[in-house]
Amino acid sequence: MPRYRLTIAYDGTDFHGWQRQEPPGKAPLRTVQGVLDDAVRLVVREPVSVVGASRTDAGVHALGQVAAFTASTRIPTDKLPMAISSRLPRDVQVRSSSLAPDDFDPISDAISKSYRYTIAYPTSRPRIAPLFDRNFVYWQVHQLDVAAMNAAAQRLIGEHDFTALAHAVNTRESPVRRIHSCVVATPSPGRITIDVAGNGFLYNMVRVIAGTLVDVGRGQKAPDEVSEIVASRDRTRAGQTLPPQGLCLRWIHYGGKDVLSEP
DSSP states (O other): OOEEEEEEEEOGGGSSOSSOOOOTTSOOOOOHHHHHHHHHHHHHTSOOOOEESOOOOTTOEEEEEEEEEEOOOOSOGGGHHHHHHTTSOTTEEEEEEEEEOTTOOTTTTOOEEEEEEEEEOOSSSSOOOOSTTTTSSEEOOSOOOHHHHHHHHHTTOEEEEOGGGSSSOOTTSOOEEEEEEEEEEEEETTEEEEEEEESOOOTTHHHHHHHHHHHHHTTSSOTTHHHHHHHHTOGGGSOOOOOGGGEEEEEEEBTTBOSSOOO
């Protein structure tokens, strides 16, 4: 039976995250996996379970989430994105589809992922918060030293125990992750982006990294202090966990092949 790989984009604002959630005795919560499962079942006309690569939290967005399912359908593979998307709510889209090996696992087969955290800041007075993209940025009123943030970001590159930069580390999994790159940029006036790529991330890790780099940008921490924070494995020494709306899953790589063109 064929196995299909999907690339999915979504606005996470009105979702309780990716993973299906069915509280006992209550109606299921609105999740991306839940609406996608329902749409795929309508298209292929058989029970399926869509497995996603990354369990994004409530309010977190995605451009390149990857998911897979197994089903027998006569619909051509290149027609599946339109067929499935037509049965999805407007805040989710299937952007591409392809045939995958029978044993393809979106979670364990991933070799690297990239997230972007976007920060908005005032460029003039009065300090007016963003309106139309307020659900996609973290608004803060302080001037930030981007050069210092970038210098601090370089201290994260490499393989480290990231216990200090994560929330509620699962004792059953290793806290060691490898960061391939971490870049802070100002793509336009009033915007700062933090792009982090690595072989995997702990719970809330990117949001804590962003919060720590903001502390550096405000002068509350020195760039060199980030290395000390990582080595300490002490969460209380790192910055706050920034809100979810600024975070977006950009891409996931499998075997060196991109699953989404750069936006």
